[in-house]
Amino acid sequence: xxxxxxxxxxxxxxxxxxxxxxxxxxxxxxxxxxxxxxxxxxxxxxxxxxxxxxxxxxxxxxxxxxxxxxxxxxxxxxxxxxxxxxxxxxxxxxxxxxxxxxxxxxxxxxxxxxxxxxxxxxxxxxxxxxxxxxxxxxxxxxxxxxxxxxxxxxxxxxxxxxxxxxxxxxxxxxxxxxxxxxxxxxxxxxxxxxxxxxxxxxxxxxxxxxxxxxxxxxxxxxxxxxxxxxxxxxxxxxxxxxxx
Amino acid sequence: xxxxxxxxxxxxxxxxxxxxxxxxxxxxxxxxxxxxxxxxxxxxxxxxxxxxxxxxxxxxxxxxxxxxxxxxxxxxxxxxxxxxxxxxxxxxxxxxxxxxxxxxxxxxxxxxxxxxxxxxxxxxxxxxxxxxxxxxxxxxxxxxxxxxxxxxxxxxxxxxxxxxxxxxxxxxxxxxxxxxxxxxxxxxxxxxxxxxxxxxxxxxxxxxxxxxxxxxxxxxxxxxxxxxxxxxxxxxxxxxxxxx
Numbered sequence: 001x002x003x004x005x006x007x008x009x010x011x012x013x014x015x016x017x018x019x020x021x022x023x024x025x026x027x028x029x030x031x032x033x034x035x036x037x038x039x040x041x042x043x044x045x046x047x048x049x050x051x052x053x054x055x056x057x058x059x060x061x062x063x064x065x066x067x068x069x070x071x072x073x074x075x076x077x078x079x080x081x082x083x084x085x086x087x088x089x090x091x092x093x094x095x096x097x098x099x100x101x102x103x104x105x106x107x108x109x110x111x112x113x114x115x116x117x118x119x120x121x122x123x124x125x126x127x128x129x130x131x132x133x134x135x136x137x138x139x140x141x142x143x144x145x146x147x148x149x150x151x152x153x154x155x156x157x158x159x160x161x162x163x164x165x166x167x168x169x170x171x172x173x174x175x176x177x178x179x180x181x182x183x184x185x186x187x188x189x190x191x192x193x194x195x196x197x198x199x200x201x202x203x204x205x206x207x208x209x210x211x212x213x214x215x216x217x218x219x220x221x222x223x224x225x226x227x228x229x230x231x232x233x234x235x236x237x238x239x240x241x242x243x244x
Numbered sequence: 245x246x247x248x249x250x251x252x253x254x255x256x257x258x259x260x261x262x263x264x265x266x267x268x269x270x271x272x273x274x275x276x277x278x279x280x281x282x283x284x285x286x287x288x289x290x291x292x293x294x295x296x297x298x299x300x301x302x303x304x305x306x307x308x309x310x311x312x313x314x315x316x317x318x319x320x321x322x323x324x325x326x327x328x329x330x331x332x333x334x335x336x337x338x339x340x341x342x343x344x345x346x347x348x349x350x351x352x353x354x355x356x357x358x359x360x361x362x363x364x365x366x367x368x369x370x371x372x373x374x375x376x377x378x379x380x381x382x383x384x385x386x387x388x389x390x391x392x393x394x395x396x397x398x399x400x401x402x403x404x405x406x407x408x409x410x411x412x413x414x415x416x417x418x419x420x421x422x423x424x425x426x427x428x429x430x431x432x433x434x435x436x437x438x439x440x441x442x443x444x445x446x447x448x449x450x451x452x453x454x455x456x457x458x459x460x461x462x463x464x465x466x467x468x469x470x471x472x473x474x475x476x477x478x479x480x481x482x483x484x485x486x487x488x
Contacts, residue, residue, distance in 0.1 A: 009358040011318045042312035058313050068286035069302050069313040070351030074255045107314030108352045114253040114385065141358065150404035153397050160394035160443055198453050199404055205449055209442050 001095060002237050003129045005103040005122070007112055007158060008136035013171045017136055017220040018104040019046040024226045030099040035091060037121075038106045039076045049094040055083055073111055081117040088124045095128050103131070113161050122162050132236050133158060133166045134229070139176035139217070145188040148179070149199040152206040152215070165236050168215045173224060178217035245339060246481050247373045249347040249366070251356055251402060252380035257415045261380055261464040262348040263290040268470045274343040279335060281365075282350045283320045293338040299327055317355055325361040332368045339372050347375070357405050366406050376480050377402060377410045378473070383420035383461070389432040392423070393443040396450040396459070409480050412459045417468060422461035 004021075006014040015038075022032045023046075033049040040058035044051065056079055062072040080087065095101055105112045112118035125131050135155050142148040155166045170179045188200050214232050218225030248265075250258040259282075266276045267290075277293040284302035288295065300323055306316040324331065339345055349356045356362035369375050379399050386392040399410045414423045432444050458476050462469030 009354045010314060010352070011359070038314070040312055040314045042315065062313070068284055069306070069317060070254060070282070070284045071286065073313060073317075073352070108254070108317070108354060110253040110352060110354050115255070116384065140360065146404045146407070150401040153401050153404070156442070156446060157394040157397045157401065160390045160397070160439065160446075163390070163439060194453075195404065195407060198400070201449060201452070202400060202404075202446075205445060208445070209438075 001098055001101060001129050002233060003101045003103065003125060003131040004233060005105060005131050005133045005164075006136055007105050007109055007118075007133050007162075007166075009109045009138070010107045012136040012138050013220055014107075014136045015041065015045065015104050017134075017169075017171060017218075018102050020220040020223055021226060021229070022046055022100070022102050024223050025100050025230075031097060033094050033098045033101045035094065035101060035103040037080065037087075037112075038104055039080070040073060040107050041104075044104070050087075050090045052080065052087065055079075055086070073106070073108060074115070077106065077111040077115045077117045081115070081120055084117070084121055084124055087121065088128070091125065092128050101129070113158055119162055122164055130237070131164050132233060133162060133164055134233075135166050135168045136171050137168065139170045139172055139179055142170055142179045142184065145184045145191060146195055146199045148184050149188070149203045149206070153202055156206060156209070167229070167232050167236070169225070169229060170215070170217045171220055173217040174219040174222045179215070181215065245342055245345060245373050246477060247345045247347065247369060247375040248477060249349060249375050249377045249408075250380055251349050251353050251362075251377050251410075253353045253382070254351045256380040256382050257464055258351075258380045259285065259289065259348050261378075261413075261415060261462075262346050264464040264467055265470060265473070266290055266344070266346050268467050269344050269474075275341060276344045276346060277338050277342045279338065279345060279347040281324065281331075281356075282348060283324070284317060284351050285348075288348070294331075294334045296324065296331065299323075299330070317350070317352060318359070321350065321355040321359045321361045325359070325364055328361070328365055328368060332365065332372070335369065336372050345373070357402055363406055366408055374481070375408050376477060377406060377408055378477075379410050379412045381412065381414050383414045383416055383423055386414055386423045386428065389428045389435060390439055390443045392428050393432070393447045393450070397446055400450060400453070411473070411476050411480070413469070413473060414459070414461045415464055417461040418463040418466045423459070425459065 025032045034046045036044050036048045036051045039052050058072050058076045061075050141151050155168045159166045269276045278290045280288050280292045280295045283296050302316050302320045305319050385395050399412045403410045
């Protein structure tokens with residue numbers, strides 16, 4: 001069984017991708033289970049096999065603890081850590097008779113990656129299977145070469161924090177077209193100033209570790225790029241343990 | 245005049261640091277103005293000279309657009325972009341007769357750094373002065389060497405996205421003690437496996453650019469480390485333009 005964890009900044013389209021990639025896998029005869037770990041989600045467009053909102057929702061937290069949206073989101077992340085064993089135990093039940101477990105994470109990426117809940121949950125998940133993260137990004141974040149490199153680095157940040165491999169997908173290629181890696185590289189080479197120079201150096205180092213930081217253009221809407229995503233996931237899954 | 249922008253993940257203590265660093269500057273005879281750019285803030289403990297909540301609040305957005313906390317935070321960031329000119333024009337008024345303009349940003353760092361509002365606002369701010377960002381972090385993020393390196397990289401991510409220099413401060417040293425950089429370096433050198441090796445390589449590259457990525461331990465609560473922070477800000481301020 002493969003465990004695929006969709007992470008990414010707010011608004012990048014994690015939830016839609018979880019749904020569409022799942023139904024594509026389904027059509028390809030794979031058994032898929034869906035997990036929602038975003039207690040702040042209002043609507044979830046796929047049928048959840050486990051939903052953190054069974055335990056609590058961010059709206060409830062706002063009311064119960066008289067917190068604003070910021071405070072309630074932090075409290076939610078910390079509650080997730082507190083309830084970690086119960087959550088993973090439910091995921092273990094769900095994992096039976098399943099080829100792919102797709103996990104949707106909190107809207108705000110930093111709640112999962114920069115607090116303790118995400119790393120600790122993934123650590124405990126290792127008892128069920130080896131998770132791979134898919135970092136879902138908006139193509140607007142590749143609009144300048146410096147910003148593109150910052151996103152390559154964000155993938156490294158996620159790998160270092162979560163201790164698992166990460167694939168980068170630029171979503172919404174239906175609206176923005178595919179990210180042109182050659183053009184970005186060309187512009188990087190000809191950039192001027194310290195910021196550009198820094199971007200180029202880091203980009204080169206990221207490429208040395210390019211195994212775990214592959215970059216794909218996909219569209220959850222058009223279901224394009226899903227074959228490629230599947231290939232990368234399989235490749236990483238087969239080389240499991242290489243990074244540990 | 246210096247413009248200091250406090251960024252950082254949710255719960256790192258940006259708001260408290262804005263308040264305490266401001267009052268420390270005040271006691272040292274500097275004229276300080278405070279700006280709150282977090283529309284999701286419930287209470288702001290300093291006297292704001294401009295508060296984004298004069299224009300809108302995240303709670304209002306939740307009600308007005310029938311959005312959940314996630315959606316409302318994204319909508320808030322995008323509204324900030326829409327109202328950018330009005331916001332910067334108010335900041336220009338505030339900037340008169342002032343030595344330090346301290347800017348507090350949205351609770352969730354990614355709303356400011358990974359959406360368009362932050363980079364575009366800082367770009368427009370250049371007409372008033374050259375901003376420097378202070379990346380405020382919880383020391384728990386330095387508890388493993390890999391996580392520490394991921395935070396060094398997060399500072400690079402912020403610099404590449406925002407196009408301005410960044411100082412890293414580990415806050416809450418009153419509770420956690422100072423971050424021991426030598427010990428982290430030692431553990432990095434002796435780490436095993438690809439993740440550790442990757443962390444070491446990136447850490448070395450960050451150090452090559454260490455000018456703009458200095459790391460300090462401070463405590464907003466005890467007001468410790470403020471002298472050092474001030475020195476670093478002055479140093480960057482004096483070398484302004486080097487990074488552009």
